[in-house]
Amino acid sequence: MKNIYKNPTVLISRITILIIVVIVSAGIFGAYFIDIIRSYGNGATHYAKGHLSAVSALDHLAWTEDESYFTEYRRRIHPTLSVGIAREILNSADLPVGNSYPFLIEGNNHPDDVAGIAWLYRTFKTTPIFAPAQETWRSADRKIDEIDALADQLLASVRAKPSKLETRLRLMREIDRISNEVLALENRFTLQMGAVARNLRTVLFASLAILGLLLALLIWRLGVAARRKLARADRAVRDRERRLEDIVEVAADWVWETDSNHRFTFISPRLEQVVGVSTDVFLGQRRRQNAAIDDTDNWGLHEEDLAARRAFRDFEYVFQLPDGRERHFRINGKPVFGEHGGFKGYRGTGSDITEAVEARHEAGVKQGLLEATFQHIAQGISAVDANMIAMAFNDRFLELLEFPSEQFSPGDPFEAFVRFNAKRGEYGPGDVDTLVAERMAQAARFEPHDFERTRPDGTVIEIRGRPLPWGGFVTTYTDVTDRNRVLEELRSAKARAEAANQAKTMFLANISHELRTPLNAVIGFSDLLVQRRFGELRDIYAEYAGYINDSGQHLLAVINDILDLAKIDTGQISVSPEPLPPRRVTESCLRFFQERAASSGISLVNEVLGDAPFVHADERLLRQILLNLIGNAVKFSNAGGRVTVRHVVGSGGMSGFAVSDNGIGMKENQIAKALQPFEQLNASYDRVYEGVGLGLSLVQRYMDLHGGRLDIASAVNRGTTVTILFPVQAT
Numbered sequence: 001m002k003n004i005y006k007n008p009t010v011l012i013s014r015i016t017i018l019i020i021v022v023i024v025s026a027g028i029f030g031a032y033f034i035d036i037i038r039s040y041g042n043g044a045t046h047y048a049k050g051h052l053s054a055v056s057a058l059d060h061l062a063w064t065e066d067e068s069y070f071t072e073y074r075r076r077i078h079p080t081l082s083v084g085i086a087r088e089i090l091n092s093a094d095l096p097v098g099n100s101y102p103f104l105i106e107g108n109n110h111p112d113d114v115a116g117i118a119w120l121y122r123t124f125k126t127t128p129i130f131a132p133a134q135e136t137w138r139s140a141d142r143k144i145d146e147i148d149a150l151a152d153q154l155l156a157s158v159r160a161k162p163s164k165l166e167t168r169l170r171l172m173r174e175i176d177r178i179s180n181e182v183l184a185l186e187n188r189f190t191l192q193m194g195a196v197a198r199n200l201r202t203v204l205f206a207s208l209a210i211l212g213l214l215l216a217l218l219i220w221r222l223g224v225a226a227r228r229k230l231a232r233a234d235r236a237v238r239d240r241e242r243r244l245e246d247i248v249e250v251a252a253d254w255v256w257e258t259d260s261n262h263r264f265t266f267i268s269p270r271l272e273q274v275v276g277v278s279t280d281v282f283l284g285q286r287r288r289q290n291a292a293i294d295d296t297d298n299w300g301l302h303e304e305d306l307a308a309r310r311a312f313r314d315f316e317y318v319f320q321l322p323d324g325r326e327r328h329f330r331i332n333g334k335p336v337f338g339e340h341g342g343f344k345g346y347r348g349t350g351s352d353i354t355e356a357v358e359a360r361h362e363a364g365v366k367q368g369l370l371e372a373t374f375q376h377i378a379q380g381i382s383a384v385d386a387n388m389i390a391m392a393f394n395d396r397f398l399e400l401l402e403f404p405s406e407q408f409s410p411g412d413p414f415e416a417f418v419r420f421n422a423k424r425g426e427y428g429p430g431d432v433d434t435l436v437a438e439r440m441a442q443a444a445r446f447e448p449h450d451f452e453r454t455r456p457d458g459t460v461i462e463i464r465g466r467p468l469p470w471g472g473f474v475t476t477y478t479d480v481t482d483r484n485r486v487l488e489e490l491r492s493a494k495a496r497a498e499a500a501n502q503a504k505t506m507f508l509a510n511i512s513h514e515l516r517t518p519l520n521a522v523i524g525f526s527d528l529l530v531q532r533r534f535g536e537l538r539d540i541y542a543e544y545a546g547y548i549n550d551s552g553q554h555l556l557a558v559i560n561d562i563l564d565l566a567k568i569d570t571g572q573i574s575v576s577p578e579p580l581p582p583r584r585v586t587e588s589c590l591r592f593f594q595e596r597a598a599s600s601g602i603s604l605v606n607e608v609l610g611d612a613p614f615v616h617a618d619e620r621l622l623r624q625i626l627l628n629l630i631g632n633a634v635k636f637s638n639a640g641g642r643v644t645v646r647h648v649v650g651s652g653g654m655s656g657f658a659v660s661d662n663g664i665g666m667k668e669n670q671i672a673k674a675l676q677p678f679e680q681l682n683a684s685y686d687r688v689y690e691g692v693g694l695g696l697s698l699v700q701r702y703m704d705l706h707g708g709r710l711d712i713a714s715a716v717n718r719g720t721t722v723t724i725l726f727p728v729q730a731t
Contacts, residue, residue, distance in 0.1 A: 050080040082106035084141040133192035386471025579614035607646035637663035662719035
């Protein structure tokens, strides 16, 4: 192409050849056109012969009453009628032109002529020079149809008994009259087609003259502009080459070429960047040598394209690297031919689509999972689009609402479902059209809705609808009949339990209050006896008075715990947190158990430092908490044991205490039980440890009042550690 632009003589000579080719083509086309006109004339002749010979057969039928002449009439009129059918096909723009060929051939037109006749008719039937002749032809067709109708009447007259000659003669006179009109139309058509041929000849000669003049002017213009375009074309070619080189270098795809044996002769560097292997490794090899063959059909079609030298697009295959790794490639290619048409190989592009293939596979898996979930979920689901058409629904939807599966399918109007429900009384009594209109108007607002509907059979369906971003809504249907029954039973049971618990709490509060007053008197009087305030007592009485005092103190502590628990349950205890020094609080609490621990051979250790950060808690409740925890630790420690209290800091700025012992400990599954009120891990009559099981339960309640946290870690025969943490600002 460069030589053409650089040498204007070559360009002009080629344009001259083009002019000759155009003129010769125009001449050939003109001859072809005239030949088609000739074919039209021959067709008109066969048309006329057919109709005249057919009328002659009818004449014999009228005089002889021999029905074989009617059969002869059908045979003779058939070509003429076939041509009429062909014209009806050509007059319909919706029917292919080729549908008229068989009928034109049956009209005694030569098979080599029918394509031209059909093309000329379809192309020029409405043009001024051709329309009159076509109208004449159509008029003749209508006359032939009239003759054919009279022929049927003539046959009926022949078959009538008795047959009437005057009827047959009357019909023949009418047939002869119409035949003469057809003959006149046929003569007119011949004259019109002659005029068409002369007009086309004139147009053709004029067109050739104008074309020659235009081509001559074009040659002159190209000659003037050739030199100016030469330099621009040369620069454009160089720019395109540089641009192509830049694109090949930076493109995400790579460029490749093969020889006639489909061996790689060139691969752009981009492939090396994708696979991490030098392109030299693949030069001289065929594509299939580096492919993981797992799709025989796919490769078979590709190799058919290569064998047929066809271009191909979007051929995907798995590329196997030398180290065994696999990548998914998509390639496009087109065949390259030499100057003389010889096949030189292929040229094309390649893309790495590994991530897309993996994403496509993952999407397929997710789609399958979604479809399986959609069909097997316990709820019924339906989706309606903005046009109120049911896009999708699962089998559970049909099952819950008892819609016949054979009657409904995706794509049905949502109104069909509503109307079905209304007719069977799902919405109660009322006019069906009114019920449907009300619900369709409500649904068309596409607003969120949650409600329950009790079906006529007593089943309760929970219906939740949510609008879709693009219009429409998705709705879930859940059978909540059993759930509602259970909830109602639970509500009744809860109400009964709360009433019983309230009665228990009030009873404990009242009985504790009533017991504490006389118990204080017992403790007071026994204390006077132990202290011998009113004189000496015999030793045995003093010992018994001490037992009474100890038992009274223990019983008072139990009653106080019960009363505190009742107050917490009835909301009678308030919390007033304040910053407290940890060391001072723990010292006072440990001092309370000093004598008791010493008598049991148990060491009490306070590891809380004097400068430990303040703890925010209600002082009275904090002391009660620590007393309970230390008391439990002492109670469940063995002789020679050790009870330790230390300050701890938790997450979020929380702080508090950890009370540890190395006593009997608990199993992990016993910890939750120990936190319940009145629960004891050893509830037998011969249990070793006293108490009613309120200590840890009260600690848990006190920590809840503070908004704090209680953690217990324990192991059998290794001891227990209870950690209490208070917020920075306890509430």
